[in-house]
Amino acid sequence: MIPTTRELRRCNDCGDPVLWTVTRAGRHLLVNARPDDRGNQACYRISPRTWQSRSLDAADALPLAAWEHPFMPHIATCKGRATPAPAVLPPNVVRLDTKRRRR
Template sequence: MKRLATCHDCRRPILWTITEAGKRLAVDPDPDSAGNTAVRCDGVGTWRSRRPTTELPINGWERLHMPHVATCPNRAEQLALPVGVTSLAEHRRKRRQ
C-alpha cells in the first residue's frame, strides 16, 4: 500500500522513495512509461528507487515513475534566479567541450 505525502509547493500527491545511495527521492505516485526511475516496494514496505541502466534494466517487479521534481509546476519558479544573478551553467558547459 502506498503512503502518499503532499508536495509543499504544488499540493499534488507524491511518493517518497529511498535511492540506492540512501537519499530520499519524491516521485509521482502513478507509474509513467516516460519516467526514468524504477520503483519497487521491498519486503518491509519501504519504497525503493533506482535509475535503470543498460547493464541493470528494469525488473518485472519494478515500475517506471517520473521524479516529482520533473513534473512539479512550481519548480520552474523556484529555479528562476534573482535579478542581477548570473547562472554559470552555460559557461561551464562551454569549458567542458
C-alpha cells in the first residue's frame, strides 16, 4: 500500500517526502514515502492518515504479513544529515560516542 499525498510530509533536513509512523511502543518513526524491499520496517495503515510500523530485525519479529509492506527508515537514506565521523580519526582526536554512558 502506498501512502497518499495527504499522509506525507517533507523532511526538515533534505526536503524529501516522508511518512510518519507510530511504532508498537508508541514512538514516532520517519520512513521513506515509498515501499522498499530492502527496508526493515513493516508498515500498515491502522486508521485514516495513521500508519503503524514494527521492526523486521528484532529477535522475535514475525515475517511480513499480507497487509504489511516493507519501508526503509528515512534516517538511513536522508541526504541532509551530517556525514558520519570517519572510521579512522587523527591521533589527536578522541571519539566521544564510545565514552558516553547509555541510558
